[in-house]
Amino acid sequence: MKALCWHGANDVRVETVNDPKILNPRDAIIKITSTAICGSDLHIYDGYIPTMKSGDILGHEFMGEVVEVGSEVRNINKGDRAVVPFTIACGSCFFCERDMWSLCDNSNPNAWMAEKLYGHSPSGLFGYSHLFGGYAGGQAEYARVPFADVGLLKIPEGLADEQVLFLTDIFPTGYMAAENCNIQPGDVVAVWGCGPVGLFAIKSAYMLGAERVIAIDRVPERLQMAKEQCQAEIIDYEEVDAGEAVTEMTGGRGPDSCIDAVGMEAHGTGLDSLFDQAKQAVRLETDRPTALRQVIVACRKGGTVSVPGVYGGFLDKIPMGAAFNKGLTFKMGQTHVHHYLRPLLERVQQGEIDPSFLITHRLKLEDAPHGYEIFKHKKDNCIKVVLQP
Amino acid sequence: MQSQPLSGSESQGASDLTTSPGSTPQPAPQETGQVSQAERWSSLIGGGALVLSGLRQRSLRGALLAIAGGGLIYRGATAQKGIQEELGMNQSIKVEKTVTINKPVAELYQFWRKFENLPHFMKHLQSVTVVDDRRSHWVAKAPLGTNVEWDAEIIDEQENHLIAWASVEGADVDNSGFVRFQPTTGNRGTEVKVVLEYNVPGGAIAAALAKLFGEEPEQQIGDDLHRFKQLMEAGEVATTEGQPKGG
C-alpha cells in the first residue's frame, strides 16, 4: 500500500510499504477513505517530538471501511464504515472505566519510555512517535486498528466522510477544551489559536453556553473564519498586545476561562519568545510556551485555564506565581475521544454543526508532502487538509 | 543506606518500617541490628509498604526461607548468605516492581499459579513445566540462541496472596523471588508485587546472563508485569511487531 512516512524534520514521503495485518484478536483493518493532517502532526514534522524513527507512518485522523476483523471483534463487521479515535484504548482498565480514554494503561507497548519521562504512560496514539507506542498511522491506504471493538464508531448511512472525519480528533478536542472550562451562563471564554482545534473550541464554547468568545491569532483567514463561521470576537496579536486587549474587552476582570489551542510551538512577538526560540533550537527547552504564559496572565481570578495545545517536555518561565495567587484551575491532556464520539455524532446528525466548514484543501494522499508544506506555512489560505488515498 | 525508625505493626501483621510523619521519632536502630534487616524483609514479603531500595545486600532466598520456616529465623538468612559468598555468588541483582491490575486477587493469583502461563507475558521465558506440587522446570532464552534452565521449588505459598520460590541446586542461574497479591484501597483492583533476586556467577557467563536479564532488570520485570496486566485486563498484549513501515 501507499503510506506517508517520516524521515526527519520537514521530510515526509509517500512510499510503498507492506499492507497491515491483524496482529491481535481485538484488531481490525480499515481501508482508509479519508484522512487529515493535524496541527499535532506539525510538531512531528518540525522535529519537536522525540523518539520518531525514519520510516514511521504518520497520521491519526482517519476513517474508512472495515475490511478485516480479529477473532475477538464481534460488534463491528467487514463492510462497516467507521471513524477511528486517535487515542488507542483498551476499554477495561482503571482509566478507561472512568472515561479517561487517553490515559489508558494498556495500549502503549513502550510504556516504559513514557514512564521514564512522565512518571506514568498515557495511552498509545496512532502515528505519534515511539514514546506513544510507535503505532503506524493513518495517512495511508490501510491501517491496523487495535482494540477496534471499543474504538471504532460505526457511521450511519447518509453522512459524508467530511461530516464525520473530525470526530477522530479535532472536534472532540475542541469540545473537551470547552467542556474543561466548566462554562456557566454569562461566561466569557478566550481562545488562543484559531487553527482547527481553536475553531472547534470556539464553536463548542458557544454550544456549552458561553455568552462571548474572544479568539486570538495573527493569520488573517483564520481570524476571519473565527469571526464569520464561529461568531468569535477577534484579536490580531500582531496588531495589539493580546493580553491587554483581552483585559480591555472583558472590563478589566478577564475572561472566565482561557483556552490554549496553540501548544508547544507558539509563535511570539516579545523578548521572551526570542529567548524560547534560542533555547528550543539548542534543545535547552523543549517547548515554546508563549501562548500559555499569556493565557495564565489574562485569565480572571479563580478562572480556568484549559490546554488542548500539545506540550511534550519542559517549559521555562511559566508564571506559576500568577497561577497560584489567582487561584486558577488547570485542565489539560490528550482528548478522551471515545467519550465524545457518540454525543458529537448526534450533534452532527441533528445538524447542530457541520464539521466540514474548516476544510480548505482536498488532496490526494500522494500530495501529502505538499499538504504538510502549505499547512505548516499557512500558504494558500490553508486551514485544514483532507487527504484521499 | 539510611536507617529508619520502627513504627507500629502493619495490617498484615508483619512489623513495618515507615517514615510516617505521625509516629514519634525514635532513635534509629543501628544497622548492626540484623534483626532489623530481617524484619524489613519479612515486612516486605508479608505485605508492608516498605520498598526494597532501602535494604542492604542480604539474601532474599534466605529471608524467604526464614519466613516460610515460621517467623524470623534470622540465622537461616545469614547462613544462606555465607554459602553464596563462599561460592563467589555475591554479585546479586535484586529487583522489585509493583503494578496495579483492575481485576480481583483470586483471578490474578490463579492465572499466575499455573506457571505454564508465565511465558505468555514473561518475554524471556521459553517454557515452564510443572513437575509436581512444589517443583517446576524453567527454561529461559539466553543470547546467541542458547538457553538457561533451572528447577525451582515453591518455598512458601499462601493461596490468593503469595507465592515464593527459589531455584534448587544445580541451576544455571541461582534465583529466588516472590509475587504478592493484595487488594488496593476502595476495591480498585489488585497490587501485584514481584521481588526477584539473581545471583550471577562471575566471568563470561556473568556477562551473558547480564544480557539475558537485560542491562536494566527492573525495566524487564516492569515490562513483564505490564504485559501481565494487559493480558488480564485487555485480554491481549499490545504490540506493533509486524506492522508496516517505510524504507
Ligand SMILES: NC(=O)c1ccc[n+]([C@@H]2O[C@H](COP(=O)([O-])OP(=O)(O)OC[C@H]3O[C@@H](n4cnc5c(N)ncnc54)[C@H](O)[C@@H]3O)[C@@H](O)[C@H]2O)c1
Ligand atoms: N489535546 C489533544 O488531544 C490535541 C488534539 C489535536 C491537536 N492538539 C494540539 O492543538 C494545537 C493546535 O492544533 P491545530 O490543529 O489547531 O494546529 P495549527 O498549527 O493549525 O493551529 C495553531 C494556531 O495557533 C496560532 N498561534 C501561534 N502562536 C500563537 C500565539 N502566540 N498566540 C495566538 N495564536 C498563536 C497559529 O497561527 C495557528 O493558527 C496543537 O498543539 C496540536 O498539537 C491537541
Ligand SMILES: [Zn+2]
Ligand atoms: Zn490531531
Ligand SMILES: [Zn+2]
Ligand atoms: Zn484502558
